[in-house]
Amino acid sequence: MSFHAARISKLLAWMEETDIDVSVVTSPANVRYLSGFYSNPHERFMGVIIPRKGTPFLIVPALDREKAEAEGTLPVHTHSDTDNAVDILVGVLDSDAAAISQVAIEKSQMSVARLEELQSRFSNAKYANVEDRLTAMRMRKDGEELSLMRQAAQLADEAVAFAVTQMVPGKMEYELVQAIESFVKRQGADRMAFETMVLAGEKSALPHGEPGTREIRKGDFVLVDLGIVWKGYCSDITRTFAVGDISEKQREIYEAVRRANAAAIQAVKPGVGAGVIDRAARDVIEDAGFGEFFIHRVGHGLGIDIHEPPSMHGNNEQPLVPGMMFTIEPGVYIPGMGGVRIEDDVLVTETGVEVLTSYPKELRILPVHVLNVE
Amino acid sequence: MSFHAARISKLLAWMEETDIDVSVVTSPANVRYLSGFYSNPHERFMGVIIPRKGTPFLIVPALDREKAEAEGTLPVHTHSDTDNAVDILVGVLDSDAAAISQVAIEKSQMSVARLEELQSRFSNAKYANVEDRLTAMRMRKDGEELSLMRQAAQLADEAVAFAVTQMVPGKMEYELVQAIESFVKRQGADRMAFETMVLAGEKSALPHGEPGTREIRKGDFVLVDLGIVWKGYCSDITRTFAVGDISEKQREIYEAVRRANAAAIQAVKPGVGAGVIDRAARDVIEDAGFGEFFIHRVGHGLGIDIHEPPSMHGNNEQPLVPGMMFTIEPGVYIPGMGGVRIEDDVLVTETGVEVLTSYPKELRILPVHVLNVE
Incomplete structure (x- = not known):
């Protein structure tokens, strides 16, 4: 059958x-x-x-x-x-x-x-x-679905790696979007899962901002959020990069978000409520003093739709079960200054968690003096 | 106010x-x-x-x-x-x-x-x-809306003109899509109104086909359907080009669609039923012997939404009134061989019609031997 x-x-x-x-x-x-x-x-x-x-x-x-x-x-x-x-x-x-x-x-x-x-x-x-x-x-992905979603996630990793090669001062947000989408299409993806987001500097503080002609400059956060549809199934990844020197405050924000992402992943296993995952991330960000700037849920289910159940918000006590797939994407957005979001796609396994996206999450400071090399 | x-x-x-x-x-x-x-x-x-x-x-x-x-x-x-x-x-x-x-x-x-x-x-x-x-x-656009829609249509014309400069044998459909979308973004558009469609050869027979790695070849029809959102308002244009030699049958199809487009535009004036416009186009295509291959309505209303009332299908007897804006886009699609669609955006005026899109509609045969010149 x-x-x-x-x-x-x-x-x-x-x-x-x-x-x-x-x-x-x-x-x-x-x-x-x-x-x-x-x-x-x-x-x-x-x-x-x-x-x-x-x-x-x-x-x-x-x-x-x-x-x-x-x-x-x-x-x-x-x-x-x-x-x-x-x-x-x-x-x-x-x-x-x-x-x-x-x-x-x-x-x-x-x-x-x-x-x-x-x-x-x-x-x-x-x-x-x-x-x-x-x-x-x-909500419980079957074997064929898992296989397709692993491929979608792997291509998302590759697209971020490609984006980094294009990320040089002077490049505009939309130019990066186009380079990324062109790369993804060449790999044979069905399409992007949503409009690819590249936001630089103060624009990275807009969770729904639109990439435009803002150029990447020294001192910017550059936030890249992209999703791929592979034979009908979605991946969704966000990484945030720093360009040249960034401030101590920016580093603090980055580290808070990175630790929140790790804490939430650590909390994933069967039987735990979805809201526990949100709170695991939120606690870290609140402890770091940025609680008021984490203005959305920690994640959303993922599959054929880019947003599907389970909704990973703090009030959802639905227990996690093996086969569930969702994003973990804590963020801190300081209006006028910039924002950081770090997003992975995770699968609930029989014993814990499998993280499908694997692009590194340590703060990466891009040099400002090196020319773009493809 | x-x-x-x-x-x-x-x-x-x-x-x-x-x-x-x-x-x-x-x-x-x-x-x-x-x-x-x-x-x-x-x-x-x-x-x-x-x-x-x-x-x-x-x-x-x-x-x-x-x-x-x-x-x-x-x-x-x-x-x-x-x-x-x-x-x-x-x-x-x-x-x-x-x-x-x-x-x-x-x-x-x-x-x-x-x-x-x-x-x-x-x-x-x-x-x-x-x-x-x-x-x-x-449905009755006000002055500010008309002004924005004229700008959206003008940019659509320019995008088609740009597309033609990129249309050389060996170029893949999705590369053209990217070039077009990049051009449009540089002009300051909000976004594309829908996923830009470039379909070559037998794929031009799929009204909802997806641009992919099909390369443009001699003898192809290349169908370009694109829409632009300009400060919230949409335009929508389709032109179909021929590459190198095309057959007599292809010419017949093209001319039937071109005459159908002209006949439908000619029929637009206040008081006429929307269905009359569909039938004006359909009669021409049926007389040319391609009736069974014109498998959709002649057009759709246009505004903030890319599809909005009035629906320009044969059974809609709603009378046209000044300020209405819609597409006229007859098409003939021969499975396995190719298709032609020619689409304009038109406004019902007090006395007749204004055509907002103005890219030429005579059959244009693109040379196969000239290199791409930007």
Whole structure:
């Protein structure tokens, strides 16, 4: 049985238990998880439809037919821009829509408008949430997923190593972004997992800053945050470098973040609550006196989506289990001055933790006088 | 009054008429439209909250505070990853949540899960859709919007012109993508409106293909589809080029698409139904014998979003009005052989049409023997 078929069969077992007649799975990530086919259909309808009795199928916009048939492991039905996709869905199901008593949807993914459309066809149905089940399945990565994520992480390491070779005074943030993305593409990645972030100097204090024409200068922190999608699975890494001399205060910040990253990794093992990992990092940063500048959770789950459960925030007491994969990325951001973030991807193992990203984390001071050598 | 304040005041007039107590506007595009602040908060909560009585405000993730205060025109409230954002929203509103009788949301944007959260606080409220009103407002571009969109379109023209200088045999699709995106970034654009598409040869037949390592070769069509975001507003252009000799059949296809593009533009004027524009293009392509290969609508509205109303498909009888902005992009895709798409951005004027994109559309055959000259 292919791993997609195995996943669908797990979902069907749950549908039997909970009396779901049909699951309508429409998020690109879950469509990928269940069918192997990935697309971002924008506002168009795309879904994996799983009837409890009958054949699961993909429904995609007509212009994705070729790709869906090539990549997907399910029969493909299409709709054009003048069709009503939900009508086509109901037609393929070939059962009495009014007799459907329970439909499972992704409540945090499906829009209120789409739900109202389904309600107008499946007019006697209740609507259950299929997300918890899919999330639980996706949270424990299977062997194939682990293999792909190790490769994605390794390429992230290589991309950081490459970025360092390009990081010379005078280079602009966006030029580094382009060099990195070009490198990654040459290695055969699907795409970047998000817009690569290179932020220099005071801009490194903006956790969501946009790389622009700011040039790298002596005394800067340069923060590099990048993610790679490798055959559908994400990696996510951040390293922060210093250019030439930096101040004693900057060193203190760097070391606090580095120790926070290490403390959080040290805390990972099965049975521990997710919030414990956040607090392990936060305690170190608070003790160093920078608590007010660590303004986000310590990390997020990782997989097909760049952000997926578990959320690694302080109030999440969900226990870690083997197969979970998430980021550990403490940061300290001093407005107007600069910021440091150090991010790794970690896997919960039977006995503890495996860190997938391995680029060194000791403070690295880049020389200002050496010319760029590729 | 700033143009953001003018928009909020239009929305308030509608809220008065329809007895809406509070509007909760959460899509990044509408947040931008009403506040000037743009961010993609991923799964985090972000919104412009407009009470019928009281002060409108922005609610954003804590890590976006600095940017929201700099770009936004409304008071900013924040939530951290450990807060419940909806509780904070209810607290800032400072009115009795149970007394709220009608809340307006964006039904095609808000998730079913978020609605259920609101329902648990505003437990006596009905939920109206604010989208039609915002869509109607956004569909008629105001002066400031037109000015930004003209600039976005001009830069799109320039990017295509630049792309042509890079288009030589042996160059890979993704290298062209990078060169184009680098050029656009240097001109000061916010970002690309979508992943730039350069597809060569048989890959040009995939309307959603991904640029990769396919090299440009003699006899190829090379399709370039790119969009630029300029101070928040999008442009979208496609041109298709021929490399060296192409076949008679390829010429026929190109000319059919070019005539379809011209016929559709010719048909644009106030009062005409949107579907008429699609059919004007489709008739030309059907007459040329390629009807079955034109597998998508002729275009889509354009503005803050790269896809927004009006949808330019054959069944949309919505009449065009001055201020509407949309793409006209007929295409013919022959599987295994190649495709042609020619796309312009057009504005409905009081008397007819203004075409914002102006890169030439005559078949351009690129030489195979000339070296790349930047």
